[in-house]
Amino acid sequence: MSATLLVSPASARVMPDLYDVREAVASRGNTDRADATARGLERVFVRVTGDQNIANNPKVAPVLAQSQKFVQSYRYDSDDNQLYLQLAFDPQAVxxxxxxxxxxxxxNNRPGTLVWMAVDTLQSGRDTLRQEDYPELFGLLDGLAMERGLPLDFPVMDLNDQRNMPLGSLWAQDEGAAERAxxxxxxxxxxMGRLLQTSGQRWQANWLLIHGGRSYAFDASGTTMEEVALRGVNEAANLLAERYAVHSSDTGVASAVMVEISGIRSFAHYSQATKYLQGLAQVSSAEVLAVDGDRLMLALNSSTELKTLQNVLALNRNLQLARDDGLVDLSGYRAPLGSAQNPLRYSWQ
Structure with a gap:
């Protein structure tokens, strides 16, 4: 079997376990369970809001004290003589x-993120970070991805990856190479991250997040390679959450956004498209207004900003943005984007 067959493509995906946590406890007593439940709900709040500092919000502390009200089920298990409390919180209640x-x-429909990393140590020099060489580091990154609710993938670093993303390109954070690879x-x-050991006890990392046609550069420093790597993923999660999180106070009033989808050539396409749109957290309702040949016109009721809605729709690989040909009349007037005269236009692939 070739190595390429083992590659699982990253993509926007529904995160299924945002509301489930496992907490270490000293006993099965009520006090230990209550404390663990509060800690667990705090972790769920971080995943669901995308805010890693959500516990500092004064609105949250009183809720954590009543965390057991939001538990759907719980059970105990043990591992290496450590007792754990498995908690499942009620998603709708949360x-x-x-x-x-x-x-x-x-x-919970979140962008799949591919992580490339290179390291430069005082002892061994510069190299690409591979899972087989640093299993503990990648295990920590997997754990952090779970805590933040961010789907991470890592390149297999076979000959194909090494050809498309040579070490020099990775260290230079070459966006063209990132696109090819x-x-x-x-x-x-x-x-993309480059992790540099500057002294025996200091590390510096430079990170570049590429998403949605934009690039975001940021730095991290710390005392270990693991620390600066975790900080890089944490900041990436912060940036993506900021882009996709729905804020109750964004507008507060639902409005209809018109969406036209071409390429609906079968009932299966129709069902897939409408089910997807009706299931979006940013959309309170998706009403089919007309079907004309292979074109589907819908009204999406949403209280989020239009740009946020566009960002979310871009996560679905089946929806490809169509050419923007909104009508402009002789006076230069252009119908507002998302209106009946100038809907958001997509093609179904």
Whole structure:
């Protein structure tokens, strides 16, 4: 079997376990369970809001004290003589609470992010970071991705990857190389990091997040390679959450956005498109207004900003942005984007 067959493409995906946590406890007593449940709900709030500092919000502390009200089920298990409490919080109850407290809500359809990393150590010099060489580091990154609710993928670094993303290009954070090397993975976002050991106890990292036609550069420093790597993924999660989180106070009033989708050539296409749009957290309703040949016209009721809605729709690979040909009359007037005269136009692939 060739190595390429083992590659699982990154893509926007629904995160299924945002509301489930596992907490270490000293006993099965009520006090230990209550404390663990509060810690668990705090972790869920971080995942659901996208805000890693959400516990510092004064609105949240009183809720954590009542965390057991939001538990759907729990059970105990043990591992290496350590007792754990498995908690499943009620997703609808948590989401309703987030809305009530006017906190941001990061819907569970999130951008798959491909992470490339290179390291430069005082002892060994410069090299590409591979999972097989640094299993503990990549294990920590997987754990952090779970805590933030961010789907991460790592390149397999076979000959194909080494040819498309040579070490020099990775260290230079070459966006062209990232695009070429990412073809086989089809990520929604790409995160490139170069981790530099500056002294025996200091590390510096430079990060570049590429997503949605934009690039975001940021730095991290710390005492270990693991620390600066984790900080890089944390900041990437912060930036993506900021882009996609729904804020209750964005507008507060739902409005209709017209969307036209071409390429609907079968009932299966129709069902897939409408089911997807009706299931978006940013959309309160998706009403089919007309079907004309292979074209579908819908009205999406949403209280989020138009740009946020466009960002979310871009996460679906089946929806490809169509040519912008909104009509402009002789006076130069252009119908507002999202209106009946100038709908958001997509083609179904």
């Amino acid at each position: 989401n309703d609470l987030v809305h009530k407290l006017q906190l941001p809500l990061w819907p 990412g073809v086989r993975y089809r990520p929604d976002a790409t995160l």
